[in-house]
Amino acid sequence: MSRLDGGLIDRSRTLSFTFDGRRYVGHPGDTLASALLANGVRLMGRSFKYHRPRGVLTAGSEEPSALVELRSGARREPNTKATVTELYDGLDAMSQNRWPSLKFDALGVNDFVSPLFAAGFYYKTFMWPKAFWEKLYEPAIRRAAGLGRLSMEPDPDSYDKGFLHCDLLVIGAGAAGLVAALTAARTGKRVILADEDFRLGGRLLSESHTLGDAPATDWLAGREAELSSLPNLRIMRRTTVFGAYDHGIYGAVERVGDHAPDASNGVRQTLWRITARRTIMATGATERHIPFANNDRPGIMLAGALRAYANRWAACPAGRVAIFTNNDDGHRTASDLAAKGVEIAGVIDTRADAQPLGDYPVFPGAVVTGSKGRLGLNSVEITQEGRTQTLTCGALGVSGGWNPNLQLASHHRGRPVWSEEKLAFLPGEGGPRGLVPAGAANGEGSTGGALSSGARAAQAVLADLGVDAAMPELPEAEDTPIKQSAFWYVPGTARAWVDFQNDVTVKDIALAHQENMRPVEHLKRWTTLGMATDQGKTSNVTALAIMAELTGRSIPETGTTIFRPPYTPVSLGVLGGGDTGAEFRPLRLTPTHEWAKARGAPFTEVGPWMRAQYFPRPGETHWRDSVDREVLATRAGVGICDVTTLGKVDVQGADALEFVNRLYCNGFKTLKVGMVRYGLMLREDGIAMDDGTCARLAEDHLVVTTTTSQAGPVYRHMEFARQCLWPDLDVQLISTTDAWAQLSVAGPHARRLLERVVDGVDISNDACPFMSCRELTVCGGLRARLFRISFSGELAYELAVPARYGGALMDRLVTLGEDLGATPYGTEALSVLRIEKGHAAGNELNGQTTAQMLGMGRMVSNKKDSIGAVLSRREGLCADRRTLVGLQAMDAGAKVTAGAHLLSDGAEERTEMDEGWISSACHSPHLGVGIGLGFLEDGARRMGEVITAANPLEGQSTRLRVVSPHFIDPDGGRVRD
Amino acid sequence: MLIPHPLLGPRDAQEFTYLGDAKLLDRPDGMAPGAAEAFFEYLYLRDNRAGVHEELWFHEQGDRAILLVTRDTTTHEILGAVLARDAVLSRTGDGT
Structure with missing residues (x-):
């Protein structure tokens, strides 16, 4: 069949495309489906279960059958509807x-063993033996x-997201939507008009009527011109509003490219996330089909779709066409097709009083009871x-009446209401607030x-917003009431499809009825009806009517189904909106990042931060070479590490000290100005939350530090305490993590190095003892904070300067400390x-650990109320016998692995024998063996004992000696030196 | 969802972090007798209401205020939002 006359396609240009490798041509304005039909292609796919040959059923986004794979390689997209795929030059479909x-x-053989695939078959048949389901049955069924x-492959395309607001x-930009948008936009209110199609007009594009004295397209052109000229109106073509969310927020996908x-x-x-004060749902209607024996052959489609292909796309699947209808609308298709020169074999009308609309044969009181043609x-x-x-x-056009597209109105559990007069469900109460249906919807x-x-x-909605909108002049238009009969399916013994996408037949519904799966929700799940990606747009109501007939009840008594987002499938790529891979979240770089990069440091992710792992030197071939050198250089001379990523919270106010005293489980009331104290924060349930230091810079000024990973949660916790628990305290908080660059300077030469940068300040041990802090200037006037705290066990300081000077300070310290062996170190050495x-x-x-387990049980003060103190005294927490111990490998070459489980020496490797786990492990260059920290049952009393660390995942078993967790300088002499 | 911030007007819920039931505002006195029982209730026992519910939302991607929001859990309608700080102070009589 070649092209008909007319249509809204641009015949001056030709587009070339392929389907299953064969080349065809179409025109701008075509969809893949219309172009295939115009090329005489009726067969477009195979059905889900039975592999039956299928063609196109509809001309819109409700399509259940003509699903294709679009594009190739990494851009291949399965289950794309040919009916809404806009044709472009070079389109490649399979x-x-x-x-x-x-x-x-x-696998067409499935069709001959179809009884095997009846409703509920999987549930009943593949039950035994149980283990077979996962390994054998399910994969086989899924393949078939x-x-x-x-x-x-990873999706190579880019996606974006955006926010829009409107009144x-x-x-929907059909007749109702266009007039609504125009009526509202003329008042100056902000209006968004969205339609899934690439052309405005909705169903008007597919009809032959006139509006006023002119073709509908002329009227559309005039409206489109006015709409385009209004600055307060945004037209969004190719945009599917797929879901209604709370408070007038709608999700929409715009197919930009x-x-x-x-x-x-x-x-x-x-x-797009569109926030709208009011919404008009002018989403149109979807035609129903009428199930009859073998009603799924390519060429059998909805009558309205047949009409749309002829009128809009100048395409018809065949030169001789029949219509099967229960209503007047089927006759319109016959009359429009006849006018386009298509031969009408006849209109089979279920109504005995059927009258033709033109010169074609009518079979009143007749039904279609079968079809022939293997591939068409x-x-x-x-x-x-x-x-x-x-x-x-x-070709056969089938018309069973129209269902309003009320999906969005049921997104908030709005219940559709049955109209016996219109023989359709209409939008009911309880849907999204502010949403008003209009037109065919x-x-x-x-x-x-x-x-x-x-x-x-539009007038009603605007009145609600306090605006008086003038009634627009409307053209004379077709307004004949459609007469239809409640005829739902043709009874028979052969299979008659109801849901084409999931291959559900009238028999399956009868079987569900027979097995008492009668409530709609049961019916759906038993038969999978309406549960394919089309959500049953062309099948749900028909199935419900069939079930109603079988049970002898009315349709509203039988029930209805509501819909959930999305209206049509949405790709995961666009939901991600580009937030994938490196763009998944913002990357935070330390002040010394560029400096470290220039020195060839590899980086590691620590929360959102990128931190230097180590600084390789020429000749070092293994990361351990660099790490061991950095560790030893720090312990022997001085090492410098960027510790900016540790969280910093500035706490100010008259009650600042009282505030932190309530946050930390240990006492802070006695912290003097100029001093720092280690603090442990608990969660309110008594579990350890985070540790850090708190420095008192002034009477009313404290600086709290947190671990890198907990910086966010601890700050949130502190804000909760400040605003919700103790708003009466005079205290203010601000996170200064990004404001200050902080460098750790550690090692026996740390003081000598720092003396070279501080501006005339005495930092001797007397003036600046362990756990002291002070504000000062460095490098000739740069304001800075110095904290004498140690994370390494060496004489150590942390020096903070405004963030932008961090890189320069690092460079200065390393240069000035060359003779002292100043060595930058990364997170591994740290x-x-x-x-x-x-x-x-x-x-x-x-x-999962408590103060008790960390060996800090006695730190929890019982002289005060602090967060978590009360519940930390629960027996299950305070009596936990697993405590932090050091673990040292017995053999120099043995590997200690974090995550390994601890067992008594010689114990069988079984869960019941478990006595703890290793939390951290490394090779100690200081001791020359593998060491670890871990939590061990009754650990404090097992010093010197030899135990086993089991790592069954890697088949490892290592013998370890239990030692103090302080492998170096257990008396703490170095830090105080 | 949109949350009507008392200082900043309607804000998208994505800017907020949900902190849970507003019962968290009523932290017991840890030094009082029976504190263990009181904290157990405070931390673990919640009414799972279908209907009007008071809850805390932290404007973490905004001005860092914690709001006491009244929401109908059956419709997600938001019936009001005040600064949690103001709510606590007015209860204890320290409010202005």
Whole structure:
């Protein structure tokens, strides 16, 4: 069949595309489906379960059958609806769920053993033995039943997201939506008009009526011109509003680049979050089909779709066409097709009083009872007053009435209401607030009805917003009431499909009824009806009506189903909105990042930060070479490490000290100005939360530090305490983590090095003892803070300067300290140094440990109320016998692994024998063996004992000696030196 | 969801971190007799209300205020939002 006359396609340009490797041509304005039909292609896919040959059923986003794989390579996208795929030059589509080819599909054998796949079959048959389900049955069933294939490669496209706000969101740009948008936008209110199609007009584009005296397209052109000229109105084509969310927020996907020939340029799709004060849902209606025997052959489609292809796309699947209808609308298709020169084999009308709309044969009181044609329709069998006859035709349009597209109105559990007059569910109460249906979506499907319904809806909504909107002038339009009969399906013995996408037939519904799966929710799950990606747009109501007939109850008594977002499938890529890989979250770089990069340091992620791991020197071939050197250089001379990432919270106010005293479990009341104290914070449930230091810079000024990973949560915890627990305290907080660069200067020469940068300040041991702090200037006037604290067990300081000077300070210290052996060190050496000293860190403060386990049980003051103190005294927490110990490998070469479990020496490796675990481990260059920190049952009393660390994942078992966690300088002489 | 911030007007819920039931405002006195029982209740026992619920939202990506929000859990309608700090102070009589 070649092209018909007319249509909204641009015949001056030709687009070339392929389907299953074969080249075809179409025109701008075509969809993949319309172009295939115009090229005489009816067969477009295979069905989900039975691998039945399928064509196109609809002309819109409700399509259940014509699903294809679009594009190739990493851009391959399965289950794309050919009916809404805008044609572009070079489009490459493949059919899916078939092997080896669409015309010969080996798994078509499923169709001959179809009783095996009846409703509930999987549930009942593959029950035994249980273990077979996962390994055997399910993979086999999944291979046989399926849709398209994923590319299995990362998505190379870019996505974006954005926010929009408006007074009125109009969803759907058909007759009702256009008039509503126009009525509202003329008042100056901010309006967004969104439509999933690439062209405004909705159903008007597919009809042959006139508006006023002119074709509908002329009226549309005029409205579109005015809408485009209004600055307060935003038209969003190719935009699907897929969900209604709380407080007037709508999710929408705009397909920005899907139709563009080169999708590698720019953004493919944008996720919009639209906040609207009011919404008009002018989403139109979807036609129902009427199940009859073998009603799924390529060429059998909805009558309205057949009309749309002819009128809008100048395409028809066959030269001779029949119509099966229970209403007047089917006759419109016949009359429009006849006007386009298509031969009408006849209109089979279920109503005995059916009248033709034109010059074509009508079979009143007749039904279609069968069809023929293996890969495409050849003929239909019709039955009239008990007599059957065959009608030759290449296409059959089926019309069973129209269902309003009320999905969005049911997103907040709004219950659709059955209208016996319109034989359809209409939007009911309880849906999203501020959403008003209009036009066919509200059951007002005539063009005239839709136009005035849109205008009235806009007026009502604006009145609600306190604005008086003038009624627009509306053109004369078709307004004939559609007469239809409640005819739902043709009874018979052969399979009659209800849900094409999930291959559910009338028989399956009857079986569900027989097995008492009668409530709609049971029916759906038992048969999988309506549970495919089309959410049953063309099947749910029909299935409900069939179940109603079987149970002898009315449709509203039988129930209804509501819908959930998304209206049509949304790709995960656009939901991510580009927040993937490196863009997943912001990256934080330390002040010494560039300096470290220039020195060839590899970086590691620590929370959101990138930190230098170590600083390799020429000749070092293994990371341990560098780390061991950095550790030893620090212990022998002086090492410098960027510790900016540790959280810093400035606490100021008259009650600052009282505030931190209530936060930390240990006492702070006696902290003097100029001194620093170690503090342990508990969660309110008594578990250890975080540790750090608190420095008192002035009477009313404290600086609290946190671990890197807990900086955010601790700050949140402090704000909660300040605002919610003790708002009466005079205290203010601000995070200064990013404001100050902080460098740790550690090692026996630390003081000598710092003396070279401080501006005339005495930092001798007397003037600046261990755990003291002070404000000063360095490098000739740069303001700084000096904290004499140690994480390494060496004489150590932390020097803070404004963040932008961090890199320069690092460079200055390393240069000035050359003769002292000043060595920059990274996170690896930092970790080794603290494990050797036995300091707890994130691995020990993992949200499962208590002060008691950390060996700090006695720090929890019982003289005051602090967060977590009360519940830390619960028996289960304070009596925990697993305590922090040091562990040292017996053999020099043995590996100590964090995560390994501790067992008594010689004990069998079973869970019941478990006595603890290793939390941190490293090679100690100081001791020359592997060491670790861990929590061991009754650890404090097992010093010297030899135990086993089991790592069954890697088949390791290591013998370790239990020692003090302070591998170096247990008396703390060095830090005080 | 939109949360009506008493200082900043309607703000998207994405800017906030949910902190939980507003019962958290009523922290018991840790030094009082029966504190262990009181803290157990404070921390673990919650009414799971279908209907009007008071809860705390932290404007973490905003001005860092913690709001006491009244929300209907069945409809997500927000019936009001005040600064948690003000709510606590007015209860204890220290408010202005």
